Amino acid sequence: MTGAPASAVAARRWLERIRALPLNERVRVMNVCGGHERSISMAGLRGVLPPQIELIPGPGCPVCVCPEEDVYAAIRLAARREVILVAFGDMLRVPANLPKNEPRSLEQARAAGGDVRPIASPQEAAKIARANPDRDVVFFAAGFETTTAPVAALVAEGLPDNLSILLSGRLTWPAVAMLLDSEEAGFDALIAPGHVSTVMGPEEWRFVPERHGIPSAVAGFETDSLLAALHSVLTQHLEGRAVLDNSYETVARPGGNPTARRLIAETLDVVDATWRGIGVIPKSGFALKPRFAAFDAVRRFDLDLAEARKRAGQMPPGCDCARVVLGKIYPNQCVLFGKACTPRTPIGPCMVSDEGACRIWWSSGIRQ
Numbered sequence: 001m002t003g004a005p006a007s008a009v010a011a012r013r014w015l016e017r018i019r020a021l022p023l024n025e026r027v028r029v030m031n032v033c034g035g036h037e038r039s040i041s042m043a044g045l046r047g048v049l050p051p052q053i054e055l056i057p058g059p060g061c062p063v064c065v066c067p068e069e070d071v072y073a074a075i076r077l078a079a080r081r082e083v084i085l086v087a088f089g090d091m092l093r094v095p096a097n098l099p100k101n102e103p104r105s106l107e108q109a110r111a112a113g114g115d116v117r118p119i120a121s122p123q124e125a126a127k128i129a130r131a132n133p134d135r136d137v138v139f140f141a142a143g144f145e146t147t148t149a150p151v152a153a154l155v156a157e158g159l160p161d162n163l164s165i166l167l168s169g170r171l172t173w174p175a176v177a178m179l180l181d182s183e184e185a186g187f188d189a190l191i192a193p194g195h196v197s198t199v200m201g202p203e204e205w206r207f208v209p210e211r212h213g214i215p216s217a218v219a220g221f222e223t224d225s226l227l228a229a230l231h232s233v234l235t236q237h238l239e240g241r242a243v244l245d246n247s248y249e250t251v252a253r254p255g256g257n258p259t260a261r262r263l264i265a266e267t268l269d270v271v272d273a274t275w276r277g278i279g280v281i282p283k284s285g286f287a288l289k290p291r292f293a294a295f296d297a298v299r300r301f302d303l304d305l306a307e308a309r310k311r312a313g314q315m316p317p318g319c320d321c322a323r324v325v326l327g328k329i330y331p332n333q334c335v336l337f338g339k340a341c342t343p344r345t346p347i348g349p350c351m352v353s354d355e356g357a358c359r360i361w362w363s364s365g366i367r368q
């Protein structure tokens with residue numbers, strides 16, 4: 001067999017078409033998916049695209065926006081002898097602004113004797129609960145719609161009595177809506193998240209062109225899909241029109257995944273929610289429906305979060321992660337990037353998470 005894979009050939013063609021566009025002015029294109037940012041950075045797209053195109057990483061990292069109060073609650077729960085605290089691996093290293101003589105992350109809580117276990121799927125949480133009927137298992141479930149859907153499925157199928165959930169689920173589109181409703185959105189076109197659209201349906205992003213006149217296209221994670229979406233939004237921009245295109249239509253179908261959406265609707269309410277470093281975004285979070293309140297870890301353990309809530313919007317001192325998440329600065333514009341803050345010594349969640357823009361930029365070789 002000879003020749004490049006079809007996707008590589010398609011990517012090259014899209015790149016040539018983008019290079020041929022008559023772009024005279026700067027065009028700022030935001031993505032809202034850590035997977036997109038990783039693909040863009042690892043493929044080195046910023047180095048091969050015309051310089052007028054700015055690719056801006058936006059609010060695409062659920063770990064980065066998980067609020068201080070939720071991390072605090074998880075650390076407090078992990079300190080209880082009767083509790084096994086399970087969470088997706090990235091969450092273990094996310095720091096909280098706690099006094100230096102206390103564990104400041106789940107990883108430190110584990111080092112201090114807490115039973116903290118990383119898991120890769122919600123089903124693992126149920127498995128651990130069933131294997132430990134004499135212990136209380138708390139599942140710290142932080143994530144966007146794609147992660148929250150399997151959590152909803154777990155709740156719907158029936159949780160073991162000794163399993164409760166500390167839910168920190170967030171919806172992506174309200175963060176983009178908040179940016180667009182602000183005085184300076186900071187972008188001219190949007191690449192919408194393919195994975196989220198697969199679950200919730202691409203239609204969720206129609207408000208971007210229809211209400212705000214911003215060209216938009218759903219993209220998958222492959223370079224050719226991303227470049228096809230980029231070509232679409234640039235063409236729309238040049239032609240002065242704005243629609244929602246779909247460059248991931250074989251996977252992200254109209255209506256999304258009906259089963260996942262039904263399970264979310266049956267088990268969870270959409271509520272106002274705090275985003276770390278940003279504050280409260282209306283209707284941007286998930287909470288267990290009242291009939292599942294017995295499985296809400298905050299209620300089950302009667303946690304007093306008053307102190308933590310005072311710091312809900314905070315970032316670690318010196319960390320500019322909130323502005324990175326909102327696309328206001330690039331990761332390497334944070335004064336700590338690559339100096340005090342690296343993946344080995346992360347100061348903020350954007351350097352902790354695999355979906356964080358700071359970590360992605362560092363991993364792709366960007367140093368300054």
Ligand code: SF4
Pocket residue numbers: 318319320321322324331334335336337338341342346347348349350351352358
């Ligand atoms: Fe925060 Fe580190 Fe990113 Fe700076 S480089 S914004 S300190 S995570």
